Amino acid sequence: MAFKDNFKEFKSLWVNSGILLRQVDAEGDFDEFEAIWSDSDAFKYYEGYRSKPNAEQIRIILSNEIKGFQKANSYCWTISNSTTNKAMGRIHFNSFENNNTSANIGFFLGREHWGKGIMSMCISPVVEFGFNTLKLERIYTTVEPNNIGSWKALEKNGFLREGLLRHCFVLPDGLHDCYIYSRLYTD
Numbered sequence: 001m002a003f004k005d006n007f008k009e010f011k012s013l014w015v016n017s018g019i020l021l022r023q024v025d026a027e028g029d030f031d032e033f034e035a036i037w038s039d040s041d042a043f044k045y046y047e048g049y050r051s052k053p054n055a056e057q058i059r060i061i062l063s064n065e066i067k068g069f070q071k072a073n074s075y076c077w078t079i080s081n082s083t084t085n086k087a088m089g090r091i092h093f094n095s096f097e098n099n100n101t102s103a104n105i106g107f108f109l110g111r112e113h114w115g116k117g118i119m120s121m122c123i124s125p126v127v128e129f130g131f132n133t134l135k136l137e138r139i140y141t142t143v144e145p146n147n148i149g150s151w152k153a154l155e156k157n158g159f160l161r162e163g164l165l166r167h168c169f170v171l172p173d174g175l176h177d178c179y180i181y182s183r184l185y186t187d
């Protein structure tokens with residue numbers, strides 16, 4: 001199957017009976033993402049987050065996630081409560097490179113869902129989908145060293161720390177070093 005064929009039909013992934021990774025619903029997920037992104041302090045180690053986005057910017061972000069899938073540039077799941085369908089956070093692949101054998105993984109949860117093992121559980125089916133369906137060879141991401149919950153969730157999913165990249169993150173308070181983590185299909 002050609003890489004682009006994976007983007008004809010969106011694949012939802014079950015994490016467990018209570019959590020479903022499903023496609024972004026730009027209208028239906030608006031309120032939850034507005035609440036999640038209004039918590040600026042929760043994103044202090046998240047590269048790309050500058051300040052609380054306004055309603056117009058949130059609409060653009062959500063619709064770009066859908067367009068990214070349609071163009072085979074990204075694969076973005078809303079982490080949802082399977083009973084209420086409410087969004088809890090997001091997990092995605094983007095930056096498909098090296099003949100679509102390599103992808104960046106990124107994720108976040110609303111603060112009320114932290115510390116319950118949820119992201120450690122969500123990473124697992126996404127990585128499996130990346131290797132077995134998208135046929136990736138390498139999945140990687142960068143993490144600010146103080147973002148312990150993030151790199152621990154990666155390590156619990158078999159990601160290896162490759163090193164420290166100096167001054168690679170631009171955060172609101174300036175440049176930060178970051179760890180780079182990866183997992184290979186062959187690991």
Ligand SMILES: CC(C)(COP(=O)(O)OP(=O)(O)OC[C@H]1O[C@@H](n2cnc3c(N)ncnc32)[C@H](O)[C@@H]1OP(=O)(O)O)[C@@H](O)C(=O)NCCC(=O)NCCS
Nearest residue numbers: 042107108109114115116117118119120148149150152153
């Ligand atoms: C990073 C984030 C996704 C972690 O999700 P989570 O569901 O809370 O993580 P988990 O509960 O699966 O925790 C994973 C491990 O990290 C530990 N942990 C979680 N938060 C921690 C913290 N603040 N300090 C120390 N350890 C922490 C957990 O105890 C667990 O380890 P254990 O199994 O040995 O007990 C979440 O905090 C978040 O969304 N943060 C804001 C956005 C962000 O920074 N995203 C990542 C960018 S790289």
